[in-house]
């Protein structure tokens with residue numbers, strides 16, 4: 001369960017990235033976070049991961065108030081999250097399998113254990129034959145599916161994906177969403193942001209953001 005309780009975020013004194021956001025996301029749902037560029041989607045996702053702290057209000061993930069977590073506990077929280085964020089590109093100097101193994105290696109798994117779990121993750125996103133490819137050799141959609149594989153090797157309970165379908169054509173975007181849905185059907189909560197209306201009907205619920213506030217509909221979210 002993810003809960004936002006009157007959360008506001010100000011990066012500067014008079015600019016709110018989020019204002020009085022209250023919402024709750026039950027376990028196992030696939031939620032779209034929709035809104036125009038600048039609406040606060042990335043900020044909201046980063047708060048779930050504890051990357052940004054609320055200026056006021058509380059963010060509670062699996063019963064824990066994120067802003068009260070000590071810095072030392074954050075890596076432990078993040079390990080339970082699968083993050084597909086925009087500023088976390090694949091490492092271009094190593095092949096796909098090594099990229100997907102990385103989260104396991106840094107948490108102390110043996111190389112053989114990491115490799116077998118990374119191969120299973122690549123299977124799940126439909127890319128078993130790309131293990132030895134370099135990221136540059138893949139299409140944008142395939143790179144995003146590798147990022148999903150990397151995000152799920154630690155078997156997270158929650159996946160946060162920030163605009164994973166941006167820059168993809170419809171066919172590739174659908175493949176990325178299908179890959180995420182497989183994890184949702186296995187019980188993982190998925191929160192996916194998008195500024196694109198065309199996929200919203202695939203979610204169990206859509207949360208619309210407009211200028212940092214929750215809005216009622218896509219029309220209300222994009223209204224000037």
Ligand SMILES: Nc1ncnc2c1ncn2[C@@H]1O[C@H](COP(=O)(O)OP(=O)(O)O)[C@@H](O)[C@H]1O
Pocket residue numbers: 011012016017035036037038039040041042043044
């Ligand atoms: N690190 C930051 N410092 C200052 N302002 C920021 C920062 N990150 C985001 N913002 C501002 O907060 C607002 C919401 O941004 P963001 O959460 O990135 O929206 P979205 O992901 O929906 O495009 C925007 O006005 C943006 O300029």
Ligand SMILES: [Mg+2]
Pocket residue numbers: 038041042043162
């Ligand atoms: Mg964003």
